[in-house]
Amino acid sequence: MPEEVKKKRITDIGPHDFHDYLPPVIKKNYGKWAYHEILDTGSMVHVAENGDKIYTVRMGSPRLVSGSFVRDLCDMADKYCGGYLRFTTRNNVEFLLDDENNIEPLKKDLEKLGYNVGGIGNVVANIVHTQGWVHCHTSASDASGVVKAVMDELYEYFVEDKLPSKVRIAFACCLNMCGSVASSDIAIMGMHRKVPKIDSEKILNLCEIPSTIAACPTNSIRPDTIDGKQTVKINDETCVFCGSCYTVCPAMPIADSLNDGISIWVGGKVSNARTKPTFSKLVIPFIPNDPPRWPKVVEAVKTIITAYKNGAEPGERVVEWIERIGWTRFFKITGFEFTKYHVDDFRLAETTMNYSSQVRF
């Protein structure tokens, strides 16, 4: 009997119990934290009811990292914090220290290695993003490259606290939206603009026709027959280029090197603080892909950040600022053009109109 059969196969054990990786001071004070204070954009302290403290040093990460990157983190964690570290939902790395004196040496060591310490407070936090051309088959754009270019430009806002409130930027390379970007202060999203090309030769082998038809949000796909063979046809008039059909049917590719690009949305928010959570709203419907550094996308994001920084009151998130000054003025200040694409025509379109005589002149 082969060796591998004799060895018991391990399945369905679930994730590792997190308790094994909690630093002692966290284990001791689990659920007993009293308050926290932000020390600077790279560090904060949480104080327990009994006065115990845990210090956090945060650094950015490109999310897509090498084993060597992981080993760098581990070396730092061993040197300064007993090997304990965690990651955040926004892909930052957090070192968990019990000795305040280790904060500055750790930061210096991280910066020496070329890493970015920051991301806490009224800053542009790390951009959550998707796989893009690095690893995805439905992407309308790369993800990591755009994010890198934007973060290079906004670097000062990651390391210095000088915005009215926090700004959450997120990137999704198509509207599958793996990054769930739709509730961000600034959302950057890959867009297709042409109808899928139907490969009628392959469709029967690769796809289920009924589920392909059902995948369309606008009922634009209908059954068809070409040369006696079953296929589908698309109503070009109503297709919204979402790529949902391609997700279920590989014989309907939608990516197009000349017509794919990026859209920009603002004013989303997930926190319930003050105002309810809300989706981001369209600002720029389309910017053509322009690798390697997407300068027009970077410029647009910078324009929004600058206008927000100049216009918002302390504590106002982007959406709160825009709702105070009105969308008309937002478009005027930023210079972005309001077009027919900005008027919603999908499911909840009617609820987005201004049913009042209230306007700002």
Next chain:
Amino acid sequence: MGKKHETPLLDELKKGKWVSFVREIERAAEKSERTEDLLGQVENSYRDKITHWKHGGMAGVRGYGAGLVGRFTEFPEKYPGVKECHSMRVNQTSGFFYNSDILRKIADIAEQHAGGLLNLHGSTGDIQILGVWQAEAEEAFQKCAELGFDLGGGGSDLRTPSCCVGPARCEFANYDTLQICYDMTQAFQDEMHRPSFNYKFKLKFSGCSNDCVAAASRSDMAFIGTWKDKIKINQDEVKNYVKKFNVQKYVLDKCPTKCMLFEGENLVIDDSNCVKCMHCINEMPKALRSGDEKGLSILLGAKAPLVTGPRLGMMLVPFYDVLEDSKNDYEWLKGLISNMWEFWDEYGVSRERIGELMQRVGVVTFLEGIGLEPIPEMVNHPRGNPFIKFTDDED
């Protein structure tokens, strides 16, 4: 070491202050030869302005229908190292806590059995090991399993649950997000590993309504910590904050229900009108804390745009006493989830998320189906039109 592929466009992304993913791919390629072809393939995309990953193709480990996401290049001759470039989703720990020992071992697996590249973490929460070939998937999986790490979800199944840092390092946590995330993940292993749903289903746990894991904007069932009783006020600390900044303007005036006021120097809160938005607590964490009667709200149906448009989570259960229910192995919660999955299984169609099903059949029909009553907390306001479908069971 000479470069296998010239990458002039990607090289532009090694410039600048932000840490470079291109540099990371290069570092991975130093340890794992196949990843040199990933650089070539991505450069090719940068040149052509289009993805070069093929759609479709199966990859997996025995007995699981999820956990390994298949990925194949369009140009296997040109980039043989990424002929297969699957990603293995490894279920992260609750709150993403690790130590250096375990992370080094995971990095070893990524270098020895894959492309030496990882996502820390994927959008849903998993550790992703990139560049796995089918032939070595089983070994990579078992090596992770030997470390106590199973694979995560994928496809039409329960996706890997995730949670915020919770009581491990946050005073705002109103329940143990890490524990319930771990417990639910363990309880639903079969639903995660063997896809049998209409579409994906996500569970996310945030300890307060700041919602740091964006549960209510992206998970079918979002668990948001809250409390029922009074905010605890430390008047001395309030006075300290008053010395530091304009508390009236930046805290009281921004309260969405204007339920706070100063009586002399003392802060008074009308807790019956507080909506637990967290603003005042965020601004004055030393002075204000949530009450003692803690639990969570359950919001239902959040999702990304496909297929019928994006949705935010809708209030379903205003207060769930998770601590009490956890003593009974979450009997009530598991009952609710099971009712929902049954209704979804019965009436949902392929690729229909539960929020879309609720929209299609109507909220009231959905509530009847899962055994909950309509309550005012669920709506912004009552119906504003007279098109009422009275039913015969009215007297």
